[in-house]
Ligand SMILES: Cc1ncc(C[n+]2csc(CCOP(=O)(O)OP(=O)(O)O)c2C)c(N)n1
């Protein structure tokens with residue numbers, strides 16, 4: 024077993040906490056064992072709760088898997104950017120690059136029987152739940168083989184068979200829905216939990232506090248995951264929130280502040296949270312993270328923050344680079360193997376796009392499905408209200 028310490032510097036701005044570099048890592052003892060213990064770069068901070076240990080158990084396989092999945096996610100988002108610019112993706116599109124460690128750290132701590140619900144920045148959450156690249160790109164391009172049959176688009180990815188309940192466009196609205204899912208889990212005593220995700224902007228929404236109050240009263244197994252990327256569209260957190268300490272905003276509900284750029288810290292926090300909520304009711308996890316792209320495709324992302332800030336976070340805290348450095352420092356992989364993984368991710372993404380493009384647009388009759396409960400014989404008229412156009416199935 025190795026003990027690896029990532030040393031944090033206290034002299035940086037809050038956004039720029041340093042990435043572990045190989046010369047900052049210490050191997051205290053070694054053996055043939057496949058288990059690694061890695062200490063998170065910064066401690067968790069608890070609100071009304073004792074935080075979990077900073078020492079995270081992992082394996083070389085898990086670290087490799089983190090690297091591969093995050094590289095694939097990032098490539099997917101960069102390709103989506105190009106497809107949007109080529110007008111093959113239309114409408115809304117919000118990218119997740121920068122925030123990948125939250126998606127994969129969370130998945131590493133839970134099962135597909137646990138539920139996840141999120142806002143519109145949902146592509147990578149879908150991939151983490153086992154969705155395929157073809158389903159993702161087909162959905163983005165409005166094709167029939169998309170995960171929502173091409174009818175949802177970027178903001179409405181779903182994968183109910185592995186506990187992914189979307190994909191929601193109304194800021195904050197998924198939080199009460201997530202608490203409702205947790206209610207059904209408690210009611211059916213299935214031992215599962217719900218992760219209901221929202222942004223720092225959404226954290227100021229009233230419905231969040233109503234849902235939290237109910238969840239606390241009923242001791243629901245729900246984890247509120249605040250992905251604090253420090254901006255809500257072009258508004259910095261300090262302009263929108265009187266207290267940007269989102270992990271404390273539940274007042275009577277405990278919270279934990281987590282380095283959301285460190286997949287291992289996210290895993291540790293989510294594991295801890297799952298155990299906690301099954302016994303005690305809700306908890307808030309504030310994931311300190313960052314988005315590299317603008318808010319959506321109409322936002323260049325550089326008018327309300329400096330280029331130095333963006334490149335500083337990339338250099339100092341990037342979640343993929345963090346894992347790359349760990350893999351290299353401990354000779355669990357080589358520079359070349361990791362480059363090859365990146366190359367094959369490009370290929371995989373390109374092939375998925377080509378396949379998604381072959382998928383046809385949905386049949387126009389699909390416009391009338393999944394809108395009303397079936398079998399009510401709802402009639403649809405033309406604009407003149409005279410000509411009966413269809414009886415909905
Ligand atoms: C109720 C509601 N108000 C406003 C909007 C417009 N809107 C879309 S995203 C957004 C910002 C949300 O920021 P945050 O919660 O931090 O999430 P992030 O985009 O950073 O992931 C706003 C105001 C909306 N979709 N719904």
Ligand SMILES: [Mg+2]
Pocket residue numbers: 222223224250251252253254255256
């Ligand atoms: Mg935000």
